[in-house]
Amino acid sequence: MIVETALLGSRAVGEELTISAVEGPSSLRALLRILVQHELTAYAAHRSRSAMMRILTPAELVEGVETGRYGREARALPAPPNLDAAHARAVEAFTDELFFVFLDEVRITDLDDTLTIEPHTRLRLVRLVALTG
Known part of the structure; x- marks a missing residue:
């Protein structure tokens, strides 16, 4: 299954992800x-990478001489929520229509409808943005 993310009003398609473990009947x-688990895993990897000691490149050393700042200061990233939370x-955001879901160009409106997933199935998540003014 191919998962795409998009932001309404933006021409660019966001991240495209291929998930091979999902095939057959499933529900949204x-x-x-599965998607939340993937994002939590990616966040944990990012969090551990940012905690590692980084070696400065020659260009960063030159920039440090010019600016007086060397490298990035480590910032504390919050711990991820648990999977259930x-x-x-995500379910609440879908229910509140903060994003739409399309499976092969057909909008999915029920979380518990049975969906048939095949390797070439395309799932698109479209995040909606509130307009002001």
Whole structure:
């Protein structure tokens, strides 16, 4: 299954992700759990990379001489929520229509409808943005 993310009003398609572990009948609720797990894993990897000691390149050393700042200061990244809490937030966001889901160009409106997933199936998540003014 290919997962795409998009922001309404933006021409650019966001991240494209291929998930091979999902095939056969499933529900959007189950798919959201898999996607949330993927995002939590990616966040944990990013968090551990940012905690590592980084070696400065020659260009960064030159920039440091010019600016008086060397490298990036480590910042504390918050711990990720647990899977159940993050999944509940994703389900709530879908229920509140903060994003739409399309499976092969057909909008999915029910979290528990049975969906048929094949290797070439395309799932698109479109995040909506509130307009002001």
